[in-house]
Amino acid sequence: MLIDHHTHTRLFSFDGRQTGGELLDAAVQSQLAGVCLTEHFEKDVSYVAGEEAVFNLDRYARAIRDLQAQGSRLGVRVLYGIELGYLPHLDALYGRLALRYPFDAIILSLHILDGEDPYSDQAIYLRGRRHVYGRYLEQLADMVDGCPDWDILGHFDYISRYAPWEHRKLTFAEQPDRFDHLLRRLAATGKTLEINTATVRVLRASGLSAAAAWPDPAILAHYRALGGERVCLSSDAHDAAGVGGLLPEGRDWLRAQGFAYLTHITNRQAVMTSI
Ligand SMILES: [Zn+2]
């Protein structure tokens, strides 16, 4: 049973390029059991000039109910999620949102590092790989500890997607202490580690082989050694062509890494199903 745990539509995400209906049709095509809508909500961040990357949360709740009805007619489960873009001063606000709305799942993601956007601002990489990757992992660990109420760590390898280096895949061996700290906190708090296939697609496009583009197995092995069991699979699709992308392959890959379960989050509770 595969649930795509991270998807965007153009109704609420500034960069979404599909409607909710198109997302559901694509989920049927990909034979998914379900999709989780996780629209971008990033207080105090603007990717389009003059527009804060937020939306009306009440309108979103109503849209989800409509999509859930549509999904049940199509045999696709629709989970009510959100992708919160983290900044250190937003802990309290995001904690209140988590209490106010009946989300199934909250993804916490780091899209802005030390005030800069790793996607659009290449100057960030001038500080060097060791510094930038190290800072990103350090901020992720601070986020895990600082933000009070969420479920899934979004794309831990986001920083490697747009880095300028030829061999840009993030490896355990280059940041063992920071990975240890982050993964230890994740395992201890029972959060779920997302395997985000958008990063896999980007790394393949950068020249890595199909197998090598998956995350470094040493990262997953360390997480398991620390007692980390919860992993979910996400396409991070922004258009219909991406929905469910590489999920069957990801399931096989996770099995090969020794994971026996996939996790999905419903009603803020982790549900583990055999791979
Ligand atoms: Zn994201």
Ligand SMILES: [Zn+2]
């Ligand atoms: Zn996303």
